Amino acid sequence: MNQATADRTEIAVVGSGPSGMIAALLLSRRGFSTVLVGPRAKADPRTTALLDASVAILGDLGIWEDIAPLAAPLRQMRLIDDTGRLVRAPETLFDSAEIDLDAFGYNVLNNDLNSVLEKALAASSVTRIEALADAIRPGDDGVEIDIEGRATPLRVQLLVASDGRSSRARDAAGIAVQRWSYPQSALVANLSHQRPHDDTSTEFHTPHGPFTLVPLKGNRSSLVWVGEPKEIVAMQALDDAAFAREVERHAKSILGPMTLESGRQVFPLSGMKAKTVAANRIALVGETAHVFPPIGAQGLNLSLRDVADLGDACERARSNGQDIGGGAALSAYAAARRGDIDTRIFGVDTLNRTLLADFLPIQMVRGLGLYLAGRVGPLRRLLMREGVAPSFRGRARSA
Numbered sequence: 001m002n003q004a005t006a007d008r009t010e011i012a013v014v015g016s017g018p019s020g021m022i023a024a025l026l027l028s029r030r031g032f033s034t035v036l037v038g039p040r041a042k043a044d045p046r047t048t049a050l051l052d053a054s055v056a057i058l059g060d061l062g063i064w065e066d067i068a069p070l071a072a073p074l075r076q077m078r079l080i081d082d083t084g085r086l087v088r089a090p091e092t093l094f095d096s097a098e099i100d101l102d103a104f105g106y107n108v109l110n111n112d113l114n115s116v117l118e119k120a121l122a123a124s125s126v127t128r129i130e131a132l133a134d135a136i137r138p139g140d141d142g143v144e145i146d147i148e149g150r151a152t153p154l155r156v157q158l159l160v161a162s163d164g165r166s167s168r169a170r171d172a173a174g175i176a177v178q179r180w181s182y183p184q185s186a187l188v189a190n191l192s193h194q195r196p197h198d199d200t201s202t203e204f205h206t207p208h209g210p211f212t213l214v215p216l217k218g219n220r221s222s223l224v225w226v227g228e229p230k231e232i233v234a235m236q237a238l239d240d241a242a243f244a245r246e247v248e249r250h251a252k253s254i255l256g257p258m259t260l261e262s263g264r265q266v267f268p269l270s271g272m273k274a275k276t277v278a279a280n281r282i283a284l285v286g287e288t289a290h291v292f293p294p295i296g297a298q299g300l301n302l303s304l305r306d307v308a309d310l311g312d313a314c315e316r317a318r319s320n321g322q323d324i325g326g327g328a329a330l331s332a333y334a335a336a337r338r339g340d341i342d343t344r345i346f347g348v349d350t351l352n353r354t355l356l357a358d359f360l361p362i363q364m365v366r367g368l369g370l371y372l373a374g375r376v377g378p379l380r381r382l383l384m385r386e387g388v389a390p391s392f393r394g395r396a397r398s399a
């Protein structure tokens with residue numbers, strides 16, 4: 001590597017979506033000189049349910065207090081079997097008070113979340129480069145990054161790759177991925193409604209996927225409607241008023257008449273997992289490492305735990321006098337993330353596939369599982385706690 005290109009930056013975070021912005025904030029807060037490379041976030045009408053463990057991470061960063069006034073609490077989650085099948089699960093209600101939480105999490109517009117993160121970055125010591133990373137060359141003692149519009153490459157000890165599902169940085173690290181798809185699409189939109197949601201998220205389980213209404217501030221909810229692609233295309237084609245009536249009909253009018261507030265977006269359902277989250281001085285976080293279907297609000301919540309574990313691994317390396325981009329630090333990070341990522345991917349995949357399965361025994365097992373969750377307190381509380389964050393991770397971090 002050319003020493004003339006060297007500078008003192010320890011970490012470059014490549015990719016400035018929510019995962020990258022949060023990674024840059026956390027790593028700079030822990031005392032690492034950090035550059036964030038990537039364009040500013042585009043307008044994004046989607047919403048994100050940030051679960052309790054994410055709220056704690058954002059709280060430690062001093063950001064949660066700016067997000068909280070913009071977010072709606074999710075105090076209860078109601079599951080309704082709307083499959084119309086022979087074996088149907090009873091309605092199940094999960095209440096956050098049962099596990100001593102004020103709320104499972106909080107739902108916020110991505111535009112609001114991104115604005116708060118941009119503001120926090122502007123007030124932080126993170127150096128911002130609003131350009132795309134081009135060629136990336138990992139070497140024995142550092143990583144060189146060519147950046148569009150800059151004559152000299154950036155040279156850092158560790159590159160944090162948060163440049164999304166088609167990541168260039170992941171390719172540069174030589175990390176392969178496994179991809180899969182589902183025979184479903186998700187339609188997302190935000191609606192206002194006449195009746196209050198009472199801080200309750202309601203999930204109708206249909207034979208083609210979950211139809212979920214998640215509270216927003218006021219009498220408003222975000223919709224994630226997972227269904228067969230042809231059904232979703234038909235819904236996308238309706239005019240706004242007809243679409244709002246269809247949503248009300250599918251929601252059994254529990255929230256009363258509805259009005260569409262945002263545009264509608266459609267996402268084909270797919271999944272992706274990187275074979276490892278770290279190699280060759282490059283650590284993956286967020287959708288660079290794992291892509292989920294939008295079921296169970298897991299994607300960005302898992303990304304925040306990636307970022308927290310990466311911060312821990314870097315801090316441990318520094319206090320042991322080790323290289324933060326070296327093999328020991330990256331192995332520690334990869335080991336910390338493996339169980340969390342694998343169990344979340346398995347959980348979301350199983351939930352979705354058991355819903356799609358027409359096979360009667362599978363429907364019976366699913367129905368029995370929900371019946372037991374509704375009736376057996378300790379099981380219900382275990383499911384709620386594990387849904388918010390995996391308990392084994394908390395034990396590992398405090399060890």
Ligand SMILES: Cc1cc2nc3c(=O)[nH]c(=O)nc-3n(C[C@H](O)[C@H](O)[C@H](O)COP(=O)(O)OP(=O)(O)OC[C@H]3O[C@@H](n4cnc5c(N)ncnc54)[C@H](O)[C@@H]3O)c2cc1C
Nearest residue numbers: 015017018019038049132133163164286287294299300301
């Ligand atoms: C419909 C839907 C609903 C969802 N709901 C939830 C939810 O309720 N809760 C939850 O936790 N998750 C949810 N998710 C998942 C969540 O939205 C994603 O996990 C999250 O947006 C991914 O953020 P990211 O920063 O990892 O990736 P991205 O947002 O894809 O960011 C990647 C960034 O990298 C930049 N980039 C790309 N190439 C380069 C380059 N060469 N150089 C520099 N920068 C580059 C891009 O411009 C972009 O800014 C949902 C997802 C969907 C689709």
